[in-house]
Amino acid sequence: MSQVSPSPYADIAVGITPDTGKRTLADTVYDRMRWDIVRGELPPGMPLRLEQLKDRYSAGFSPLREALNRLQGERLVVSQSLRGFVVAPLSRDEMNDAIDARILVEGEALQRAIRNGGDAWEAEILAAAHELTKSLRRASDGFDVDMTDLERRHRRFHHALIAACGSTRLLRMADTLYMETERYRLTALHRSVDLGERDVCTEHEALVRAVLARDEDAAAALLTEHYRDTGRQMESVLTA
């Protein structure tokens, strides 16, 4: 754990980031806060007091509130009128609900991508898989790996698989669900639960093979298994 790199999610559509490169303060705060919540820097259940956020993000009330309202739509924060915002809590039930939804949405998206995807899609999958594998192996060999960078690679891979699905909605739902479930994985990692026992790289390879072979059902099944396995491993971390 090192480096300074910012959020690995800066490109996510859910974020409603602009087409032009321009960014408002609210955009930046939104992005940073999202990453802070996903990685657990702002822990589940923490009350988000405006006065504190003001210092932390060097922003006034308006951009902060703007960011919080967006985050609410992605289930990363919850709010009660007149009683402010809280980092959305984590629970086993919520996790399983998120995983099930992810399997539904990404499963469908993957099948559509397999039907629609072209050469560029295949190429990007291979590129993303390679980049991820390298980082993962380096990490399991005990080297120091930049968490943010690893997370960026991880997301790039999962995004690449379904990128050619042809549906903006499915992609956006997948992005949202990715972040929701990632909170659990990163929390587990942080509490040094070894999720590394499995050979994730091999699972990824099998998935890529099925995808490139255009085997819809096999690919969807592998994806489902992949998520369920991860889910099972993470259940141990959660008390409720």
Next chain:
Amino acid sequence: MSQVSPSPYADIAVGITPDTGKRTLADTVYDRMRWDIVRGELPPGMPLRLEQLKDRYSAGFSPLREALNRLQGERLVVSQSLRGFVVAPLSRDEMNDAIDARILVEGEALQRAIRNGGDAWEAEILAAAHELTKSLRRASDGFDVDMTDLERRHRRFHHALIAACGSTRLLRMADTLYMETERYRLTALHRSVDLGERDVCTEHEALVRAVLARDEDAAAALLTEHYRDTGRQMESVLTA
């Protein structure tokens, strides 16, 4: 078209409305604006100038911006940083994407509800169906029917079907997608395209029968057909 009744969506979870009955100005504006967009009072593509909204909703910049940011998460408005907000445009592609997503999400939710639902669930479906049918028949008999009330009944019915699915996420996605597709239906109605040719009530009845018979596949198929038919009829309204 008469009455004054407010938004029929006041209860929708997506809206992140509070547990307590309290409401902030932002909550109210959000709710009203959402309904204004869905029913086409604020037409697709319309730029949402803060100064105008200020008068229309009697609110300052803060609650307006808050509402707009939430609406953005539901794809009812789009924004470009520093260039403000616009009512999300309507297009055939978008409509079909929304319908497909709805079939995926509600299909799954319906199947789960059929597996989990109890007596109260069944009862609520019958109640909602009855209330909707009455209003629908009254309308087709040429009587004057309150649009907002009809819309409330319509949503109640579709919500009742999947209410017992056991997944907060699926319910929320369904709510969002409901509003997105409803924009097309209401726009079509407004341009007096006759969507009334079909006997929607009969379709509803068949669906209810399959659901109560706990026939997952038949119910999902009927739901799919129902949405696809409606979609086809609405395509005519759209130029692109």
Next chain:
DNA sequence: ATAAACAAGATTTTCGAAAATTTTGTTTAC
């Protein structure tokens, strides 16, 4: 002791002015 009533403090929400940025229109240079 318990509960209602009240006051003080903390926090959220709202407002309107100020700052920053985009848009529109005009002028100038080539």
Next chain:
DNA sequence: GTAAACAAAATTTTCGAAAATCTTGTTTAT
């Protein structure tokens, strides 16, 4: 005539203070 440069107007975004509401602790009455 066309395009760059600039100025004016319109608009969004941000700020900080004011208003509204919730929370906590104390007092008072029963």
